[in-house]
Amino acid sequence: MPDHPRAGRRPKGDVGLLVVALVAITAGALCYVLRGPEVFFATFGDDLRLLLSILPKVLAGVLLSGLLTVLLPQDKVARWMGARSGLRGLVLAGLAGALLPGGPMMAFPLTVALGVAGADIGTATAFIAGWSLLNLNRTLVWEMSFFAHDFVYLRYGLSLLVPVLLGLAARLIFARSKAKGSAAENEARNESGAE
Amino acid sequence: MNIVIASLLLYGAVIVLGRIAWRRHDGSFQHSLDLAKVQARLVAPRIFFAVLGAGFIAALVPPELVAAVIGHDTGTLGLVIASIIGAITPGGPMLAFAVGSAALEVGGGTPQIVAFVTAWGLYNVNRTMVWEMPIVGRRATLQRLAVALPVPILLGLAAGEIARLAAVLG
Numbered sequence: 001m002p003d004h005p006r007a008g009r010r011p012k013g014d015v016g017l018l019v020v021a022l023v024a025i026t027a028g029a030l031c032y033v034l035r036g037p038e039v040f041f042a043t044f045g046d047d048l049r050l051l052l053s054i055l056p057k058v059l060a061g062v063l064l065s066g067l068l069t070v071l072l073p074q075d076k077v078a079r080w081m082g083a084r085s086g087l088r089g090l091v092l093a094g095l096a097g098a099l100l101p102g103g104p105m106m107a108f109p110l111t112v113a114l115g116v117a118g119a120d121i122g123t124a125t126a127f128i129a130g131w132s133l134l135n136l137n138r139t140l141v142w143e144m145s146f147f148a149h150d151f152v153y154l155r156y157g158l159s160l161l162v163p164v165l166l167g168l169a170a171r172l173i174f175a176r177s178k179a180k181g182s183a184a185e186n187e188a189r190n191e192s193g194a195e
Numbered sequence: 196m197n198i199v200i201a202s203l204l205l206y207g208a209v210i211v212l213g214r215i216a217w218r219r220h221d222g223s224f225q226h227s228l229d230l231a232k233v234q235a236r237l238v239a240p241r242i243f244f245a246v247l248g249a250g251f252i253a254a255l256v257p258p259e260l261v262a263a264v265i266g267h268d269t270g271t272l273g274l275v276i277a278s279i280i281g282a283i284t285p286g287g288p289m290l291a292f293a294v295g296s297a298a299l300e301v302g303g304g305t306p307q308i309v310a311f312v313t314a315w316g317l318y319n320v321n322r323t324m325v326w327e328m329p330i331v332g333r334r335a336t337l338q339r340l341a342v343a344l345p346v347p348i349l350l351g352l353a354a355g356e357i358a359r360l361a362a363v364l365g
Contacts, residue, residue, distance in 0.1 A: 016241075016285070016286055016287070017240055017241055017244070019285060019286065020241055020244045020245055020248060020286050020290055021240075021244045023244075023248045023252075024244040024245070024247045024248030024251065025244075027247075027248050027251035027252045027255060028247060028248075028251045030251070030255055031251040031254050031255055034255065035254055035255065039254055040251075040254075043250045043251055043253075043254045044247070044250075046250060047246050047247050047250040047251075050246055050250070051242065051243065051246050054242065054246070056202060057201070057202060057205060058235075058238065058239075058242060059235070060202065060205035060206050060208075060209050061205065062231040062232075062234040062235045062238065063209045063213070063227075063228075063231045064205065064208055064209050064212065065230070065231070065234060066226075066227035066228060066229070066230035066231035066234065067209065067212040067213060067216055067227040067231075068212065069227065069230055070216060070223045070226050070227040070230065071212060071215060071216060071223070071227075103287065104322050104325075104326035104327070105326070108326050108327050108330040108331050109330055111330075111331050111335075112330060112331060115335075121335060121338055121339070124331070124335060124339070125338070125339045125342060125343075128327075128339060129317065129343065132316035132317055133313065133316045133317065138288050140201055140204065140205055141205070142288040142289055142292050143288070143292055143312075144201045145292070146289075146292040146293055146295070146296040147292065147295065147296050147299070148299075149201075151299070151305060151308070151309075154305070154309065154354055154357065155309045155312055155313070155350070155354070158309065158350045158353050158354060158357075159313065159350065162346060162350075166339075166342050166343060166346070169342040170338055170339065170342045173338075173341070173342065174338050
């Protein structure tokens with residue numbers, strides 16, 4: 001697999017769906033047999049109600065992610081962010097991770113593009129942490145649909161600084177990438193000097 | 196009330212961005228609609244099965260068991276277990292959040308579920324193996340994982356402290 005990284009843009013694709021479907025069907029069947037039809041149908045009804053309440057948000061979520069994908073082209077974001085470094089670079093990377101919509105097929109190729117554009121391991125780490133902990137699309141559409149809002153505020157609030165802190169930690173610990181980081185800093189300086 | 200605010204925010208953003216895309220008159224609007232359609236087709240069946248599956252699992256698993264393993268009183272060990280479960284939970288956010296909220300309902304502790312969601316986000320094994328390693332590369336992935344390792348536990352501990360403080364004050 002690592003030999004041809006781009007082979008198959010959706011390696012798991014429908015296998016993932018198959019797994020989720022199999023788990024659901026198995027759990028449903030077990031529920032019917034072990035807990036009886038009454039519990040089965042009560043649970044089924046609750047689930048359908050939850051699905052209905054989620055529906056409008058999912059619709060907004062896919063619209064939003066389509067719009068953001070078109071309005072914020074990844075290559076531009078990568079070029080713009082890759083050249084920034086220092087603390088500001090980490091904050092921007094975390095912010096980009098929080099704002100850009102999309103799943104792993106968006107986030108990881110963009111991380112590579114960031115690296116190509118000059119970002120160091122700290123920026124990459126902050127971006128991935130921002131994407132995995134603070135992604136707004138995911139939180140607004142999915143997390144708030146399933147969890148009580150108090151819980152979401154607590155988790156999100158606690159995670160706010162994590163991308164920057166992890167980016168700093170990665171930068172401090174993995175010295176090799178420090179050299180790369182200062183290269184990006186020089187680039188950024190040249191850029192601002194040219195302005 | 197809260198659910199209305201979240202929806203308003205979402206649809207407000209959709210309207211604002213939609214207007215920007217529309218005003219470009221270069222097919223941006225149509226393109227984003229097409230992307231949304233593709234995503235909806237991809238996501239819809241997953242949500243359906245994820246919600247059903249999590250509901251049935253919650254009905255199957257005895258609450259005492261959940262409480263004993265990842266309940267409020269399980270402390271740091273519970274946080275570690277919840278983090279491991281988060282790391283090995285496969286699939287997208289709908290499944291992870293469905294499982295997490297079902298666990299909360301049947302006796303899971305808030306700090307433990309914070310750790311679960313955080314671990315699922317930061318080092319989900321399935322996603323790391325299938326996407327991150329092949330695309331980003333082994334070395335960068337391992338470096339990122341190394342610094343991320345303690346975070347779910349730390350956030351879980353912080354969530355526990357906040358809950359305790361709220362209990363004292365409230």
